[in-house]
Amino acid sequence: xxxLIAEFPLFAAGxxxxxxxxxxxxxxxxxxxxxxxxxxxxxxxxxRFVGLAWVTVFRNSPLVVVLFLCAFALPLVGVRFPTFAxxxxxxxxxxxxxxxxxxxxxxxxxxxxxxVPPGQAEAARAVGLTFQQTLGTIVLPQAxxxxxxxxxxxxxxxxxxxAIVGAFGVAGDLFSVDSALQATSRxxxxxILTGVAICYLVITIPAGIALGMLERKIEVKR
Amino acid sequence: xxxxxYDAPGPRTRRNTAVGTAVALVVLLGLVVLAVIQLAANDQxxxxxxxxxxxxxxxxxxxxxxxxxxxxxxxxxGAVLTLVFALTIGTLLAMARISSTRAYxxxxxxxxxxxxxxxxxxxxxxxxxxxxEVGIALPPLWYLVIGLTAYNCVIIAExxxxxxxxxxxxxxxxxxxxxxxxxxxxxxxxxPQAFRIMLPxxxxxxxxxxxxxxxxxxxxxxxxxxxxxxxxxxxxxxxxGINLTLQMYIAVAxxxxxxxxxxxxxxxxxxxxxxxxxxxxxxxxxxxAGAGAGGxxxxx
Numbered sequence: 001x002x003x004l005i006a007e008f009p010l011f012a013a014g015x016x017x018x019x020x021x022x023x024x025x026x027x028x029x030x031x032x033x034x035x036x037x038x039x040x041x042x043x044x045x046x047x048r049f050v051g052l053a054w055v056t057v058f059r060n061s062p063l064v065v066v067l068f069l070c071a072f073a074l075p076l077v078g079v080r081f082p083t084f085a086x087x088x089x090x091x092x093x094x095x096x097x098x099x100x101x102x103x104x105x106x107x108x109x110x111x112x113x114x115x116v117p118p119g120q121a122e123a124a125r126a127v128g129l130t131f132q133q134t135l136g137t138i139v140l141p142q143a144x145x146x147x148x149x150x151x152x153x154x155x156x157x158x159x160x161x162x163a164i165v166g167a168f169g170v171a172g173d174l175f176s177v178d179s180a181l182q183a184t185s186r187x188x189x190x191x192i193l194t195g196v197a198i199c200y201l202v203i204t205i206p207a208g209i210a211l212g213m214l215e216r217k218i219e220v221k222r
Numbered sequence: 223x224x225x226x227x228y229d230a231p232g233p234r235t236r237r238n239t240a241v242g243t244a245v246a247l248v249v250l251l252g253l254v255v256l257a258v259i260q261l262a263a264n265d266q267x268x269x270x271x272x273x274x275x276x277x278x279x280x281x282x283x284x285x286x287x288x289x290x291x292x293x294x295x296x297x298x299x300g301a302v303l304t305l306v307f308a309l310t311i312g313t314l315l316a317m318a319r320i321s322s323t324r325a326y327x328x329x330x331x332x333x334x335x336x337x338x339x340x341x342x343x344x345x346x347x348x349x350x351x352x353x354x355e356v357g358i359a360l361p362p363l364w365y366l367v368i369g370l371t372a373y374n375c376v377i378i379a380e381x382x383x384x385x386x387x388x389x390x391x392x393x394x395x396x397x398x399x400x401x402x403x404x405x406x407x408x409x410x411x412x413x414p415q416a417f418r419i420m421l422p423x424x425x426x427x428x429x430x431x432x433x434x435x436x437x438x439x440x441x442x443x444x445x446x447x448x449x450x451x452x453x454x455x456x457x458x459x460x461x462x463g464i465n466l467t468l469q470m471y472i473a474v475a476x477x478x479x480x481x482x483x484x485x486x487x488x489x490x491x492x493x494x495x496x497x498x499x500x501x502x503x504x505x506x507x508x509x510x511a512g513a514g515a516g517g518x519x520x521x522x
Contacts, residue, residue, distance in 0.1 A: 043239050044243050044246050045243055046243060046246040046250050056479070057475070059482075060429070060433075060482035060483050061482075062433040062435075062436035062437075062448070063433070064436040064437060064439060064448055065436060065448060065471055065474050065475045066475075068448070069468075069471045069472075069475070072467050072471075073468035073471050073472075076264060076266065076465065076467055076468050077261055077264045077266055078260060078263070160339075160341035161341065162341075163343045163344055164341070164437065167343045167347065167437075167440045168439075188355060189351035189352050189355050190352045197348065200339065200341055200344060204339035204340075208335075208338075208339065
C-alpha cells in the first residue's frame, strides 16, 4: 500500500499502459470477433469452418501459449512486430490478446443472434416485412440487447487477461511496475503487489457494476 | 434461426452459394499455400525441427516427450488439486452467502467481488512472492494451487449459488414443511440438486483451470508444461543448434486443445443428459417448471 502512495506516478503510468493495451485489444477483438461470428452463421461452408476452427483453437489454448507463439515463434517465420514506446512486447501482446479474445467475442455474438426467438422473424415475415426489414428492425435490435451483457463480461475478462501480457514481457503496463520497483528493493512484495491489485480492482469492479446496471436497463422482458 | 429470415433457397440462391463456396475455398487454399511458402522460406518445414515432437522414429522423440511429461505431471497435479480445493472452499462460500446473517453475508460478497476482480496471474504471482516473504515457504506447486484456488473458488461459489437460485421454490418450501432446519435444507435438498444442474458449468470451469495452470510460468523455479517446453527449446538451441520454437508451441497448444476440447464435449454431453433426465423424471403437469429451471441453468 505504501508503495502505491509513494510511487504514485509510476503506478499511474502502468495504469495508463494497461488501459492502452486493453483499448487496442478490445477494438481489435470486437471487430475480428464480429467478423468471425458472421463467418460462423454464413451460408458458405468454408467460412463456417474457418469460424469454428478459430473458436476451437483459441478457446481451448492457454493465452500464455498464444502469447509465446506471437512473441517468439512468429518472428521466426518473418512476422516482426515494431516496438511501442520502447516496449518490445506491446504489439505481440496486443496481437495475441486480440486473437484469443476474438474467439470469445465470436461466441458471445453468435449466442446473441441465436437468442432471438424464431417466432420474432416468422411474425415479421408473416406481416410482410422484407429480409432487410426483418433483420434491421426486428432481429438485430433484439440480438444487440442480448449481446451486450456477455460481451461486457468478455471485455472485463480481457482486461484481467492483459496482466498475463505484462507478466510475460515488458509491455509498459501495470505488471511492469512490479519489475521496476522490485529492482529498487525499497518496498516489500506485499506492498507492491497490493498496489498493483488495487489498480486492477479500480478498473474491474466499477466495470462490473456498470455492466450490471446496463444489463438491467436493456434487459428484454420475455 | 438464419433459415427463418428467408425462404428456402431457390435455384439462383443455390447457384450463388455454390459459386461463393468455390471462391472461398480458392481464397483459403491460396492463404494456406502462402503460409506454407512463408514457412519454407524461413526454414521452418525442416523435418529436423518437427521430428523430435511429431515423429516417433526421431532419435530425440522419446527424450523430448519425457522432459515434457515431467512438466505435464505438475500441470495435471496443479489442476486436480485446484479443482478439489476450489470446489470445497467454493461450496462453503456459497453456503455462507446463502444462509448467513446480513452483516456476515456482506463480508462474503465483499471477498467474492474482490477476488473475482483480480487477474488470476496476479493472485498466483502474489502467492509466489508474498508468501515466502512472510515466512511461508512451500514447494512452488502450492503457490500455483493457492493462486488458482483463490480465484476459482469464488467463481465456483457463484456457479453453485446460481444453481441454488435456479431450483424451484417448492423444493425448499417442502423441505421446511417436513421440519428440516435451515442447514439441513441447504445440505440435503438444495446443494445436491444445485451441483447436479450446474455440473456442465463446473466442467467448463475445469477447462479454465487447466488453461490457467500454464500461468505457473510466473513462479520462479517451477516447471509446469509450458515452462518445461521452454526448457526443452533452450536445450535444443544451446546443445543441438536446432530452433524448434514454433514447432514446440504448436505441440503444446495441440495438447491443451485436445484435453480441453474433450472436457468441453463432456460438458455438452452432461448438459444434454441432465436435460433429458429432468424432462423424463417430471410428471407431465410439472414438466414446464422443470424445463424452466433447466433452461436457466443452461443460460448461466
